[in-house]
Amino acid sequence: QSALTQPPSASGSPGQSVTISCTGTSSDVGRYNYVSWYQQHPGKAPKLMIYEVIKRPSGVPDRFSGSKSGNTASLTVSGLQAEDEADYYCSSYAGSTVGLFGGGTKLTVL
């Protein structure tokens, strides 16, 4: 199984919206509605932001939203804030024996 494909970087100004893509295959992203997104600040552990494509854990701002179309999932951050600057990783269930992560996207708030 190959890693999921994410753009290495994304950016936006405060208040703007930015969307990060995550491309897999028909065996993972395209097959299951089990895509998660994680936020990681430098030197910190990852934090779950989105699960099952569109769901937000308690405490995650509704500025963060997820979606999926075919083999590509997306994370949208609306109303960008300085604290949103971080690395973002997608993950997809790929069958009971495999876990996949994307290569990560560095989000810069200009």
Added chain:
Amino acid sequence: EVQLVGSGGGLVQPGGSLRLSCAASGFTFSTYSMNWVRQAPGKGLEWVSYIGDTASRIYYADSVKGRFSISRDNAKNSLYLQMNSLRDVDTAVYYCARGLLMSGLDFWGQGTLVTVSS
């Protein structure tokens, strides 16, 4: 408060062994699946291994299969990763994380650094 505290990392020579531990508190450990996820310096996340709540289901990434062994002690609220035949490419911060891959890993430990070098 949910806490996952990893330990056991350090410097080890290629071919050596190391055992990581993850102490859980603040939740009913025995009812949750657990995972190990690693991150090489400056790189992305890589899922390493999964263990079900009763340890009846265990899975490994191909990159560690046959060398690493995951286990848990529900009486001690602890998760373990026995790492044998370590290679340079195993150098990484190792995180323990709670949950199912399909529904997201909702709590992560602080990570423990493993350095494989001669």
